[in-house]
Amino acid sequence: MHQRPVSFRLKNVPASPIRKLVPFAVAAKKEGVGVYHLNIGDPDIKTPEVMINALKTWDRNPISYEQSQGNPAFLTSLKTYYERLGFSFVDEKHIQVTTGGSEAISMAIFATCNPGDEIIVFEPFYANYNSFAAVNGITLVPIITELSNGFHLPDREVIEKKISGKTKAILICTPNNPTGTVYSKQEMDMLVSIAKDHGLFFLSDEVYREFCYEGKKHMSLFSYMEAIPNQAVVLDSLSKRYSICGARLGCLVSLNEEIMAGVLRMAQGRLSSGLIDQIMASKLTEVPGSYTEQVRKEYQMRRDVLFQELSSIDGVELPPKPEGAFYAVVGLPVVDAEDFCTFLLTKFRDNNETVMLAPAAGFYATPNKGRNEVRIAYVLNADAIKRSVEIIKKALISYNI
Numbered sequence: 001m002h003q004r005p006v007s008f009r010l011k012n013v014p015a016s017p018i019r020k021l022v023p024f025a026v027a028a029k030k031e032g033v034g035v036y037h038l039n040i041g042d043p044d045i046k047t048p049e050v051m052i053n054a055l056k057t058w059d060r061n062p063i064s065y066e067q068s069q070g071n072p073a074f075l076t077s078l079k080t081y082y083e084r085l086g087f088s089f090v091d092e093k094h095i096q097v098t099t100g101g102s103e104a105i106s107m108a109i110f111a112t113c114n115p116g117d118e119i120i121v122f123e124p125f126y127a128n129y130n131s132f133a134a135v136n137g138i139t140l141v142p143i144i145t146e147l148s149n150g151f152h153l154p155d156r157e158v159i160e161k162k163i164s165g166k167t168k169a170i171l172i173c174t175p176n177n178p179t180g181t182v183y184s185k186q187e188m189d190m191l192v193s194i195a196k197d198h199g200l201f202f203l204s205d206e207v208y209r210e211f212c213y214e215g216k217k218h219m220s221l222f223s224y225m226e227a228i229p230n231q232a233v234v235l236d237s238l239s240k241r242y243s244i245c246g247a248r249l250g251c252l253v254s255l256n257e258e259i260m261a262g263v264l265r266m267a268q269g270r271l272s273s274g275l276i277d278q279i280m281a282s283k284l285t286e287v288p289g290s291y292t293e294q295v296r297k298e299y300q301m302r303r304d305v306l307f308q309e310l311s312s313i314d315g316v317e318l319p320p321k322p323e324g325a326f327y328a329v330v331g332l333p334v335v336d337a338e339d340f341c342t343f344l345l346t347k348f349r350d351n352n353e354t355v356m357l358a359p360a361a362g363f364y365a366t367p368n369k370g371r372n373e374v375r376i377a378y379v380l381n382a383d384a385i386k387r388s389v390e391i392i393k394k395a396l397i398s399y400n401i
Contacts, residue, residue, distance in 0.1 A: 017362025070097025101237030101250035124363035180322020
């Protein structure tokens with residue numbers, strides 16, 4: 001009997017550059033090799049104790065479904081969080097709880113675009129945008145930013161040249177994954193003006209807003225939301241802010257009533273995000289401000305250690321220090337960074353240890369861009385970062401022989 005093919009959309013979903021080398025890391029660990037994971041934003045910083053205590057004192061049995069929009073206590077805590085940031089106009093009705101920030105991104109793309117539409121992005125960009133674009137049948141239109149100036153935005157004319165009749169939205173991430181770039185007020189003013197003039201939706205991924213360094217200020221799309229209420233959509237996640245990546249909680253926030261009604265219907269289709277996760281995360285209003293500030297200082301220190309250590313390696317191309325988040329895209333003295341990353345996991349060992357990095361080509365849509373670059377997530381402690389760079393330095397010598 002003739003077998004019908006799987007969907008072309010399935011074949012078009014790319015592998016994650018963050019996770020595609022995982023089988024090599026798993027094999028190395030089975031051999032007893034220690035692997036330093038600088039490939040993924042999964043921090044080693046402790047989750048706030050007040051959240052852990054919510055798990056320790058859990059007494060609800062059975063564990064039921066939650067409301068599709070979100071647990072009421074969690075929604076209220078999110079409203080309070082945004083209010084404390086200065087955005088008191090955000091109400092519970094403007095918030096849709098999502099299963100991680102990833103679902104928020106996918107929902108936003110589905111809500112604003114039809115198959116065949118285009119979204120402008122600035123590359124390098126969060127690699128999983130590619131996956132969400134493929135699943136939703138839309139095209140990402142990349143605008144290149146450069147390592148030499150810290151991946152800041154080009155002039156307005158460069159951006160507007162990429163706008164076509166198919167363009168429906170602009171999608172940004174600030175502080176940026178994978179570059180750590182924090183867009184300035186001038187850059188945000190420009191993007192909002194472009195969105196306004198061309199009638200585009202503006203999707204802003206703000207997962208790392210707390211992590212800005214050396215006086216840099218995060219300019220949130222919330223600051224512009226009342227000026228473009230039907231175009232602005234903020235995408236958020238608790239994963240990095242509170243080191244609860246495994247809880248899979250995020251949210252989508254918009255003043256657009258049609259979008260919010262639609263994403264709620266989508267949420268009803270997947271029933272609900274996890275009850276236990278939301279009850280735990282509803283304690284976010286009890287997390288002291290000192291926690292976030294200490295975490296911010298820790299990441300800044302780790303960034304400085306990483307750049308100090310990398311600067312000792314001949315041929316490494318460093319951007320200006322990242323202004324936020326906990327990532328850096330750096331150029332290595334190799335032709336093919338993915339091949340080098342594979343070499344690290346499969347062939348190179350130093351005292352039975354190695355390092356896992358994320359090849360940066362997967363964070364670009366333009367062919368052959370970023371081939372010699374890697375994204376490094378400085379989510380490990382300073383000693384682990386120093387040891388990781390020592391291994392990378394030795395591996396580059398061995399690889400280039």
